[in-house]
Each structure stands twice: as C-alpha cells, then as structure tokens.
Amino acid sequence: MDFLNNYIFYIGAFGLIFIGLYILLTRKNLIKLIIGLSIVDTGVNLLIICMGYLKNGTAPIFSRKGLNPETMVDPTPQALVLTSIVIGVAVLAMALSLAIRLYQHYGTLDMRKIKEQKW
Amino acid sequence: MRKIFSLIILIILALGVYICISEIPFGKPGTAVGNYYIEKGIEETGAVNIVTSIVLNYRGFDTLGEVTILFLASLGLGAILATVQNKTRGVITPPSLILTTACRFLFPFILMFGAYIFLHGHLTPGGGFQGGAIIASGFLLRYLGCPQKRIRQSSFVAIESLGGIAFIIIGLLGFTAGGFFLFNFLPKGVANTLLSAGIIPLIYIAIGLKVGAEMAGIIDTLIEES
Numbered sequence: 439m440d441f442l443n444n445y446i447f448y449i450g451a452f453g454l455i456f457i458g459l460y461i462l463l464t465r466k467n468l469i470k471l472i473i474g475l476s477i478v479d480t481g482v483n484l485l486i487i488c489m490g491y492l493k494n495g496t497a498p499i500f501s502r503k504g505l506n507p508e509t510m511v512d513p514t515p516q517a518l519v520l521t522s523i524v525i526g527v528a529v530l531a532m533a534l535s536l537a538i539r540l541y542q543h544y545g546t547l548d549m550r551k552i553k554e555q556k557w
Numbered sequence: 558m559r560k561i562f563s564l565i566i567l568i569i570l571a572l573g574v575y576i577c578i579s580e581i582p583f584g585k586p587g588t589a590v591g592n593y594y595i596e597k598g599i600e601e602t603g604a605v606n607i608v609t610s611i612v613l614n615y616r617g618f619d620t621l622g623e624v625t626i627l628f629l630a631s632l633g634l635g636a637i638l639a640t641v642q643n644k645t646r647g648v649i650t651p652p653s654l655i656l657t658t659a660c661r662f663l664f665p666f667i668l669m670f671g672a673y674i675f676l677h678g679h680l681t682p683g684g685g686f687q688g689g690a691i692i693a694s695g696f697l698l699r700y701l702g703c704p705q706k707r708i709r710q711s712s713f714v715a716i717e718s719l720g721g722i723a724f725i726i727i728g729l730l731g732f733t734a735g736g737f738f739l740f741n742f743l744p745k746g747v748a749n750t751l752l753s754a755g756i757i758p759l760i761y762i763a764i765g766l767k768v769g770a771e772m773a774g775i776i777d778t779l780i781e782e783s
Contacts, residue, residue: 444583445578445579445583447583448578448583452571456570456571459567460564460567463559463566463567464559464560464563488583490591497682498595498606498608499605499606499608499680499682500599500605500607500749501605501680501681501749507592507595510595510607512588512591513594513598513607513611514588514590514591514594517608517611517612517616520612520684521619521623523686524627524686524768525623527627527772528626528629529630531634531775531779532630532634534779535633535634535778535779538638538782539637
C-alpha cells in the first residue's frame, strides 16, 4: 500500500501516456490516432502537475489572510501546464484540419489505404 | 503480431521510466524557484494568484509566444481548409425548440461568466485563457442550437487582432516607462482588490478576448467543413 500511496499520481500519468502510445502504435484510423495524441498530451500535463504536488498542500493563491506559504504547492509547473494545454489545443486543431483534407482527397481515413495510393 | 510488439516496447519503456522515477522523492516541499515566487510574488507583482503572476509577469514574454502559437494555429487551420472550392453544406437537422430556447437564454450568461473569469484572473483561479475557452464554448452552443444564424468571421478576426495588438502595445508602454518589455508601470494597489496588480488585468482582458475570438473562429471553420 505504501508504494501505491507514494506513486499513485505517477502511475495515473504514465498510465495515460502509455495508453495513448499504444493507440498510436496499433490503430489505423486517423481520428483514433488523433485521440491517442490527445490522451498522451493529457498524461504529460498530469505528470508535470504531479512534480509540484505537496502532501496536504493548498492552491498557490493568497485569497484570505492566514494562509501559510510553506504549505502551498509549487506554482511553476502549473504555469507551464497552462502553456502546454494551449499548445495541445493548437496541435489538435491542426491535426483535425489535416484529417478533414485527407478524407476529402482520398475518401478514407484508413492509414494503410492512404499509403497504398501514395507509394 | 503488431499489438504484441507494441506491448513489449511499452513494457520496456515503463521499466525504464520506473527506474528513473523511483529515486525522485514525491510530495516533498518544492523547488527554490517556486518558493521564491510564493514568497515574493505579492510584493513584486501585486497579484494574489501566484500562477497568474508567473504567467504574466515573471514569464510574460513566454505568454506572448504562447498567444502567437494559438494565432498561428488558427491561421494554419484557415489556410488548410480555405482552399476547398465546393462548399457543399450537408443537410442540417433543425434543432428542437428546447435547444433553441435554451441556447438563446444561456448564451449571454456564458459570455458574462467568461468575462468574469478573465477579469478576476489575478484574484481567483482562472485567467485569460480559461475565460476565452468558456466564451468559445458559448459560441459552440450557439452554432449547435441556432445553426441558421451565422456570425461573420471578419468580426472574430478584428477582435483577435485588437487583442494581440493591445498585448504588444502594453508591453511597449512598459518599455518606454521602465526600460524593459512588459514592465509593470501601473501602480500595484492594495492586494486582493479588483483594481490591483498593475498591467496584469489589462493584459488578461486582451488575452481573454483574443483567445475567445480565436477558438470561436476555429469552431466556425471546422463547422463550416462538416
């Protein structure tokens, strides 16, 4: 139980990353590949947030007096993840637009069939 | 066959990750940088939300790059999808009366909530990016609920450009007043009040409008293709 207590956040984050990588390695449908990419993105964000976690910590906001700065979680990873989420949205939008164009051009979303026509 | 190979590769990766991670202490007090931000954040920037003070003050230039990335994504989306000549719109199933009425009723409140989130970015959890995303979700509801009424894309482009220009102008004003880009030249005020933290609320208003217009533009482009 001690192991789970210490590493449950890392297990969750890397679980998401590996699920996403498995989708990327095995699926052939373009939309499913984009979903896998998005899951990997979420896992990486969760991992960065975990790095700044503090046991029984509070959010880094001094919303009222009497909050102890020592018990606040690290704010730096949260600021970095804000950037990362925005970039994730940008990547998702670009990937979806490319998938739409590929479907209009080839009439299919299957990666193998697209490759056959190309090579 | 392919699945077995993928699983083997992933198991090897997981073992490597476990060997690296197991040495790092978890849930212990943070780094020196994080502690510095927490201790000095309020007196140096005036914002009680330390994440906001990092995003817009200590790493403000980084945020300008982030906004540029979102702008490039919306530009690239338009460039990839705009070349399609035959815009044959599929048959739209008209939404039910309940959805249309609810959309008309909820739309202004969603906009108001988004504006609240980005106006109070330096006081509560939230900020320009989150508020912009909420505003864009309001536009998505509108596209689903009232598909007959199109919103002109040129207005999105205008608001987006105004937001970006406002960010850069505020940064340049700081350059003339204090000697470096994005200098906090306005008075910091009393902490925990709405009119505090100098230029941070102004920049977050600009970012909120820009992100909201950009995301709504992306939704508009993608819906037009379907």
